[in-house]
Amino acid sequence: SQELEQSPQSLIVxxxxxxxxxxxxxxxxxxxxxxxxxxxxxxxxxxMLQKGGEEKSHEKITAKLDEKKQQSSLHITASQPSHAxxxxxxxxxxxxxxxxxxxxxxxxxx
Amino acid sequence: xxxxxxTPKHLITATGQRVTLRCSPRSGDLSVYWYQQSLDQGLQFxxxxxxxxxxxxxxxxxxxxxxxxxxxHSELNLSSLELGDSALYFCASSSVWLNEQFFGPGTRLTVL
Numbered sequence: 001s002q003e004l005e006q007s008p009q010s011l012i013v014x015x016x017x018x019x020x021x022x023x024x025x026x027x028x029x030x031x032x033x034x035x036x037x038x039x040x041x042x043x044x045x046x047x048m049l050q051k052g053g054e055e056k057s058h059e060k061i062t063a064k065l066d067e068k069k070q071q072s073s074l075h076i077t078a079s080q081p082s083h084a085x086x087x088x089x090x091x092x093x094x095x096x097x098x099x100x101x102x103x104x105x106x107x108x109x110x
Numbered sequence: 111x112x113x114x115x116x117t118p119k120h121l122i123t124a125t126g127q128r129v130t131l132r133c134s135p136r137s138g139d140l141s142v143y144w145y146q147q148s149l150d151q152g153l154q155f156x157x158x159x160x161x162x163x164x165x166x167x168x169x170x171x172x173x174x175x176x177x178x179x180x181x182x183h184s185e186l187n188l189s190s191l192e193l194g195d196s197a198l199y200f201c202a203s204s205s206v207w208l209n210e211q212f213f214g215p216g217t218r219l220t221v222l
């Protein structure tokens with residue numbers, strides 16, 4: 001079965017710094033989703049990537065899908081305390097089921 | 111506010127009991143998904159309903175069952191509860207399968 005591995009598991013950065021979170025799949029990615037979760041709350045959809053090489057941006061967050069490497073990256077530019085939370089990547093393994101990575105916990109300190 | 115509502119917000123019960131979690135999707139969304147999130151297992155997909163019919167099944171135990179009603183709200187029934195069933199249960203909805211999913215605030219289930 002397909003698995004998603006996220007790295008790093010945890011990240012602590014100073015406000016204003018850039019950071020990158022990676023999501024690597026054990027099998028081919030047919031669709032990749034990024035979500036953000038505040039502790040104990042529901043997930044907020046960030047972006048969906050479907051084509052190899054696709055890149056999308058929303059405000060200071062950019063996500064890319066590298067289909068060859070079966071990997072996606074999420075890059076945050078000039079991080080702010082509001083970016084703190086748990087970032088989860090999700091994927092469709094082409095079996096009508098959605099799977100999620102283990103998450104990356106991001107803390108941003110002033 | 112995602113537009114997806116879940117009740118109750120918190121639920122505390124004992125082992126062996128049965129509970130029902132309720133989800134109302136966003137207006138117009140035909141798809142409802144259920145997820146379980148625990149510290150050791152992460153976010154696990156349980157089941158997906160589309161317009162009243164089961165569309166996909168994930169890691170859902172036989173003690174768990176779900177249904178989607180004609181008004182599109184959904185219920186997740188958990189029976190013979192065990193300590194390990196303690197988790198956050200999320201419901202999400204979308205207009206189209208594998209499109210943006212809108213998550214509810216979750217139901218925190220504690221089994222004592």
